[in-house]
Amino acid sequence: MAAQLKRNTGPAFVRILAGFANQIAYDLYLEDAPDQFVTIARRQNQNPSTYLLSPDPRALNGDNVLWGVDVVSPSPGENQAYSVTIEIMQGGRIVPGGRIVDQGQFNGVTVVTGTIGITVS
Amino acid sequence: MRTLIAFALTTTLLLGGTTSLRAQPTGLTTNESVIIISIDGNLLDVPTATERDRIVVEIPERTKWRVLRGDYRKGVGDETVVLSFSIPAGHIPTVTRDHERSRLLIGFVRDGALASTPASVTTPSTPSAQPSSPASARETLASTPASVTTPSTPSAQPSSPASAREAPPSNLSRALLQRLSAANVDLAVPESPAFAVLGITPQSVTRPTSPRSFATSLLNGLDEKGNFQAGLAIDVAPYLLLAGPALTLEDYQRNRFIRFLSRTNLSLGTTKGATDNDLSLKLALGLHFTLVDDGDPRLDSVLLADINNVLSEQPPFTPEEIKRAQVLKQQGKTDAEIFPDRIERIRAALEPFRENARKRNWNATSWVVGLAPSWISTSGNTDDFKGSGGGIWTSYAYGFKGIKGLQDNSQLTLHLRYLEDQLVPDPAKDGHFLREDSLLLAGQFRGGWPNLNVFLSTAYIHAKSAGHSGDAFRPSVGLEYQIASDLWLNLSLGHEFGDTLASDRTFVLGSFRLGASSKPSYTVAP
Numbered sequence: 031m032a033a034q035l036k037r038n039t040g041p042a043f044v045r046i047l048a049g050f051a052n053q054i055a056y057d058l059y060l061e062d063a064p065d066q067f068v069t070i071a072r073r074q075n076q077n078p079s080t081y082l083l084s085p086d087p088r089a090l091n092g093d094n095v096l097w098g099v100d101v102v103s104p105s106p107g108e109n110q111a112y113s114v115t116i117e118i119m120q121g122g123r124i125v126p127g128g129r130i131v132d133q134g135q136f137n138g139v140t141v142v143t144g145t146i147g148i149t150v151s
Numbered sequence: 152m153r154t155l156i157a158f159a160l161t162t163t164l165l166l167g168g169t170t171s172l173r174a175q176p177t178g179l180t181t182n183e184s185v186i187i188i189s190i191d192g193n194l195l196d197v198p199t200a201t202e203r204d205r206i207v208v209e210i211p212e213r214t215k216w217r218v219l220r221g222d223y224r225k226g227v228g229d230e231t232v233v234l235s236f237s238i239p240a241g242h243i244p245t246v247t248r249d250h251e252r253s254r255l256l257i258g259f260v261r262d263g264a265l266a267s268t269p270a271s272v273t274t275p276s277t278p279s280a281q282p283s284s285p286a287s288a289r290e291t292l293a294s295t296p297a298s299v300t301t302p303s304t305p306s307a308q309p310s311s312p313a314s315a316r317e318a319p320p321s322n323l324s325r326a327l328l329q330r331l332s333a334a335n336v337d338l339a340v341p342e343s344p345a346f347a348v349l350g351i352t353p354q355s356v357t358r359p360t361s362p363r364s365f366a367t368s369l370l371n372g373l374d375e376k377g378n379f380q381a382g383l384a385i386d387v388a389p390y391l392l393l394a395g396p397a398l399t400l401e402d403y404q405r406n407r408f409i410r411f412l413s414r415t416n417l418s419l420g421t422t423k424g425a426t427d428n429d430l431s432l433k434l435a436l437g438l439h440f441t442l443v444d445d446g447d448p449r450l451d452s453v454l455l456a457d458i459n460n461v462l463s464e465q466p467p468f469t470p471e472e473i474k475r476a477q478v479l480k481q482q483g484k485t486d487a488e489i490f491p492d493r494i495e496r497i498r499a500a501l502e503p504f505r506e507n508a509r510k511r512n513w514n515a516t517s518w519v520v521g522l523a524p525s526w527i528s529t530s531g532n533t534d535d536f537k538g539s540g541g542g543i544w545t546s547y548a549y550g551f552k553g554i555k556g557l558q559d560n561s562q563l564t565l566h567l568r569y570l571e572d573q574l575v576p577d578p579a580k581d582g583h584f585l586r587e588d589s590l591l592l593a594g595q596f597r598g599g600w601p602n603l604n605v606f607l608s609t610a611y612i613h614a615k616s617a618g619h620s621g622d623a624f625r626p627s628v629g630l631e632y633q634i635a636s637d638l639w640l641n642l643s644l645g646h647e648f649g650d651t652l653a654s655d656r657t658f659v660l661g662s663f664r665l666g667a668s669s670k671p672s673y674t675v676a677p
Contacts, residue, residue, distance in 0.1 A: 049399070104448035115396060142486055143468065143477070144473075
């Protein structure tokens with residue numbers, strides 16, 4: 031799955047949101063060439079938060095966005111719910127294929143990682 | 152957890168009765184030995200049932216367990232391990248599920264002779280094991296209950312009115328006293344009122360996390376003709392089901408109404424008649440509201456700051472390990488399986504802060520309400536459902552916030568419970584049940600100071616069964632006073648009376664406790 035940007039619709043952003051009133055710390059990277067990474071966010075906890083990927087979407091064609099998120103529930107109980115949503119946005123909207131939701135149950139602490147590719151047309 | 156190495160000499164003085172002297176391990180305050188089973192899994196998946204002179208515990212086959220105390224027989228059921236324990240003659244088992252320590256505790260109360268048992272007998276001695284506070288409802292925000300409070304009656308409790316029988320007054324009084332005893336065990340509102348009003352402990356509860364899975368769960372609970380099937384057990388927080396993925400911590404903190412909605416749980420359960428010939432089906436719908444929760448961890452700014460600190464101190468994910476994780480996930484692994492060490496490290500780092508938060512909030516003010524109407528269909532068809540009573544519970548715990556001398560170490564809990572048209576086990580005859588309406592009012596004050604702990608509790612129950620009605624009332628007071636650095640004096644005094652009892656009874660319990668620790672045996676403040 032890839033997020034489909036348009037070359038003339040303006041800058042592209044990535045938005046991260048953790049649901050179920052949980053706390054998070056996350057790292058975001060842009061892979062702008064094979065195994066070459068640009069750090070977008072490191073150990074951030076702002077939720078939700080939006081980061082600029084590039085003012086020129088054409089530069090993002092073929093790139094990947096990577097994320098690693100530590101999720102903690104303030105409550106210590108078992109079988110709680112978590113959700114981490116990553117959205118690639120352009121022109122104030124989520125682009126086609128640009129939304130990934132990782133949701134499940136956990137016992138107070140978990141990790142969420144993922145990647146999403148970007149294409150530009 | 153106390154590390155006290157001690158022994159207790161308990162002298163029970165029944166006014167007008169007998170006197171006994173016995174050694175008793177500290178922390179176990181029942182007058183008989185308590186069975187303790189450690190279970191590495193969800194305690195709600197471990198039903199108990201009474202069979203003649205034994206209490207039976209069914210543990211799912213794959214669940215790790217260990218009997219820490221008690222002699223048992225082991226058998227094998229249908230994908231379960233079946234443990235059975237002997238019930239001492241003339242006693243009734245009481246089951247407590249300690250979710251924090253993953254332990255099932257089975258105690259025994261003398262049948263019809265509760266006068267020898269102080270009101271505090273089954274009250275856990277530390278707040279961590281304290282199930283009697285509505286604040287226990289705050290443990291989870293998600294759709295899953297931290298604990299389900301259900302009667303310790305057989306899971307196969309019949310729902311057919313045919314099995315109910317007329318209760319003579321003597322049975323009613325005995326039943327009342329059992330309820331009264333149970334009232335001392337638990338002043339909490341059941342997290343899943345539907346299961347409580349049906350008298351069931353479902354082996355598996357479906358907890359859908361999305362609207363689609365909720366719909367699927369409901370459909371799975373219907374047969375091809377649209378009739379409810381027995382064994383349905385769903386527990387869900389409707390608001391979180393719909394809005395949970397977009398609910399940030401900030402939104403939750405800012406909006407009181409969102410907090411109310413997030414804490415509201417809905418439970419749905421069905422149970423069938425006990426015999427093959429009994430086609431009846433009982434359905435209950437439960438609602439659990441937390442109206443006030445001053446101890447909500449999500450509002451505890453100190454805890455939240457501690458969590459943020461722990462997370463910010465973790466090493467960042469490297470892009471390489473994120474990429475490697477994606478390869479492993481394509482092979483079927485989950486993030487939790489790929490990063491177990493990281494998860495465990497964070498969990499361990501958080502533990503002391505969670506413990507501090509628990510200590511800060513153990514007596515925070517809270518107010519919880521539970522409702523559960525129920526319906527019965529004698530034919531088992533959904534079209535035939537008719538109203539069949541239900542239950543209402545409410546518990547208010549007051550933490551004396553802002554009152555010097557009390558705010559850190561005292562709690563007042565008030566509890567009301569009304570159950571209508573409920574089938575309860577007949578203490579006089581195994582396998583028989585009584586149909587009963589009952590009202591329970593209970594209150595408890597617990598306070599603790601360096602050298603003195605006190606509790607006052609009272610419970611009143613009114614029950615009506617098959618044309619008979621009765622009342623029972625039991626106030627009691629207890630204190631624990633430190634006489635010397637390692638010597639504590641425990642005293643309990645109570646009285647029980649009611650119009651169905653043969654005579655009023657007063658009980659006094661006194662004990663000295665010697666130990667290598669200067670801590671009290673039932674510390675009120677952590």
